[in-house]
Amino acid sequence: MTLRAADVLAMRLYEAGCRYAFGMPGGEVLTLVDALEQAGITFVLCKHENAAGFMAEGTYHRTGAPGILVATVGPGALNGINSVENARQDRVPLIVLTGCVDADLAQTYTHQVLDQPQVFRPITKATFTLTAGAAEVMADKAVGIALEGRPGPVHIDVPISVADAPSTRTGLTRAPAVPVAPAGEALIQARDALRRAQKPLIIVGLDAMHQGAEDAVRQAADMLKAPVITTYKAKGMLPECHPNALGGAGLSPKADAILLPVVAEADVILCIGYDPIEMRTGWQNPWDPERQTVIDTTAEPNHHYMHQSTLNIIGDCSASTFALLPDSAREGALWAGQAKKAITEAFAEPATWGPGQIIATCREALPADTLATADSGAHRILLSQMWHCDFPRALTQSTGLCTMGIAIPLAMGQQIVEPERTVVSFSGDAGALMVAGELSTAAELDLKTIFVVFVDASLALIELKQRQRQMGNRAVDFARHDFAALARAFGGAGHTVGSKAELEAALAAAQNSETFTVIAAEFDRKAYDGTF
Ligand SMILES: Cc1ncc(C[n+]2csc(CCOP(=O)(O)OP(=O)(O)O)c2C)c(N)n1
Numbered sequence: 056m057t058l059r060a061a062d063v064l065a066m067r068l069y070e071a072g073c074r075y076a077f078g079m080p081g082g083e084v085l086t087l088v089d090a091l092e093q094a095g096i097t098f099v100l101c102k103h104e105n106a107a108g109f110m111a112e113g114t115y116h117r118t119g120a121p122g123i124l125v126a127t128v129g130p131g132a133l134n135g136i137n138s139v140e141n142a143r144q145d146r147v148p149l150i151v152l153t154g155c156v157d158a159d160l161a162q163t164y165t166h167q168v169l170d171q172p173q174v175f176r177p178i179t180k181a182t183f184t185l186t187a188g189a190a191e192v193m194a195d196k197a198v199g200i201a202l203e204g205r206p207g208p209v210h211i212d213v214p215i216s217v218a219d220a221p222s223t224r225t226g227l228t229r230a231p232a233v234p235v236a237p238a239g240e241a242l243i244q245a246r247d248a249l250r251r252a253q254k255p256l257i258i259v260g261l262d263a264m265h266q267g268a269e270d271a272v273r274q275a276a277d278m279l280k281a282p283v284i285t286t287y288k289a290k291g292m293l294p295e296c297h298p299n300a301l302g303g304a305g306l307s308p309k310a311d312a313i314l315l316p317v318v319a320e321a322d323v324i325l326c327i328g329y330d331p332i333e334m335r336t337g338w339q340n341p342w343d344p345e346r347q348t349v350i351d352t353t354a355e356p357n358h359h360y361m362h363q364s365t366l367n368i369i370g371d372c373s374a375s376t377f378a379l380l381p382d383s384a385r386e387g388a389l390w391a392g393q394a395k396k397a398i399t400e401a402f403a404e405p406a407t408w409g410p411g412q413i414i415a416t417c418r419e420a421l422p423a424d425t426l427a428t429a430d431s432g433a434h435r436i437l438l439s440q441m442w443h444c445d446f447p448r449a450l451t452q453s454t455g456l457c458t459m460g461i462a463i464p465l466a467m468g469q470q471i472v473e474p475e476r477t478v479v480s481f482s483g484d485a486g487a488l489m490v491a492g493e494l495s496t497a498a499e500l501d502l503k504t505i506f507v508v509f510v511d512a513s514l515a516l517i518e519l520k521q522r523q524r525q526m527g528n529r530a531v532d533f534a535r536h537d538f539a540a541l542a543r544a545f546g547g548a549g550h551t552v553g554s555k556a557e558l559e560a561a562l563a564a565a566q567n568s569e570t571f572t573v574i575a576a577e578f579d580r581k582a583y584d585g586t587f
């Protein structure tokens with residue numbers, strides 16, 4: 056059988072573990088879609104390329120294989136770019152396949168034509184234009200670059216006639232990159248500092264999540280008897296039921312007011328894959344390298360200058376951490392117990408109806424192994440504190456780019472991989488409206504996902520910032536829409552709730568539903584005041 060270049064590309068992606076591609080075809084990617092499906096990769100037709108990119112991220116979280124976004128020339132490619140930059144800032148391995156006109160034709164034809172590689176270059180780790188002769192090596196490079204170091208998006212522009220051109224498989228693959236643990240002077244210095252620490256602290260971030268360092272984190276916590284702070288996308292890297300876990304940081308000023316003093320008080324800080332791309336200004340230079348010893352184990356060197364460290368150990372943060380740990384547990388007790396108590400009290404379930412009670416009620420009602428997603432807005436700041444996570448990726452969200460419109464498709468992508476698992480998304484009402492059309496895709500795929508919407512008829516987070524600046528109320532209020540009816544319009548179940556009892560009943564029904572469910576949890580504007 057003669058292979059097309061698109062077949063060679065698709066086969067290599069299949070071998071990388073990819074089983075789903077998301078997007079919307081146009082005439083320029085028909086061969087690509089055909090090749091992907093023939094290689095065993097299911098093409099999921101989405102209603103917006105940006106949502107497709109987020110669904111692709113969802114599959115990565117459940118499989119470890121890169122997600123695939125497919126978009127056609129021009130408008131299709133450009134519709135997806137927010138999700139591509141999200142993949143860059145959230146370190147998501149994403150293969151972005153776009154169709155384009157042939158190079159020869161582009162000299163005499165202008166309709167829908169733009170310089171796509173130029174658009175994607177600053178928001179991807181690499182961009183290729185497929186050639187038939189190098190299709191396999193380009194696919195191999197794309198997968199490697201997407202997954203290695205800090206993962207991220209890689210773009211391949213596929214000219215129409217190249218997709219159809221005959222190509223061959225060369226079988227060319229690289230030897231796998233082997234993680235190397237630190238040695239020599241740096242190792243001695245780091246081990247020494249950790250052995251002598253009186254108040255050691257561990258900070259865990261995105262690199263640790265992507266590199267699967269949860270065993271290293273747990274062992275470090277136990278051996279060093281150190282409290283552990285995670286970023287909010289790394290929540291669950293140490294089960295939050297563990298006595299050392301102080302929860303997620305970086306979003307909530309109330310939580311940071313408790314956690315940043317712990318950071319300042321520590322004498323030795325071990326950062327395990329802590330990538331500060333998730334963090335705001337409060338986490339710029341949160342420690343004093345003159346006074347504190349900071350051992351920073353990261354996937355890539357520090358070019359961010361958000362902070363400085365005593366030692367920056369580059370590589371696999373899991374291998375590095377195991378090498379640094381003392382042979383026996385540190386003498387002395389776990390410290391910062393007050394901070395754990397203060398955090399727990401600060402984010403306890405409130406006695407009255409509102410966002411806090413909605414989150415607590417969902418957490419109680421849904422199984423411990425639920426996969427949750429959050430959108431951007433006021434709701435997720437509170438959710439990131441209150442949503443208890445006992446395993447990595449229990450709560451996923453956009454924490455680098457912080458885009459709206461991600462929670463619903465990100466949940467759907469995960470549900471596609473694990474159809475029987477409880478998957479719940481939490482969105483603000485504006486964020487839900489951005490991607491409401493994808494409820495049609497949830498119906499078409501028979502997903503049983505639960506979509507919770509915080510209905511306050513407000514861009515609550517922006518309204519809060521506007522008020523804090525003593526500005527007039529402008530462009531932040533909108534109408535209260537009937538999200539439950541929207542669900543029913545697409546063939547799903549819909550419930551509108553305004554009390555804990557109603558929410559409990561809706562959650563029970565949702566867990567037994569044969570279709571997806573939207574739960575519209577309604578409350579008044581300004582309900583987040585003082586909560587985070
Ligand atoms: C795509 C995108 N547009 C705009 C913003 C800026 N933004 C951040 S939060 C927010 C308000 C979101 O409102 P809603 O979804 O209702 O959530 P709430 O804050 O009310 O919980 C906005 C507009 C963003 N982060 N992403």
Ligand SMILES: [Mg+2]
Nearest residue numbers: 483484513515
């Ligand atoms: Mg809102």
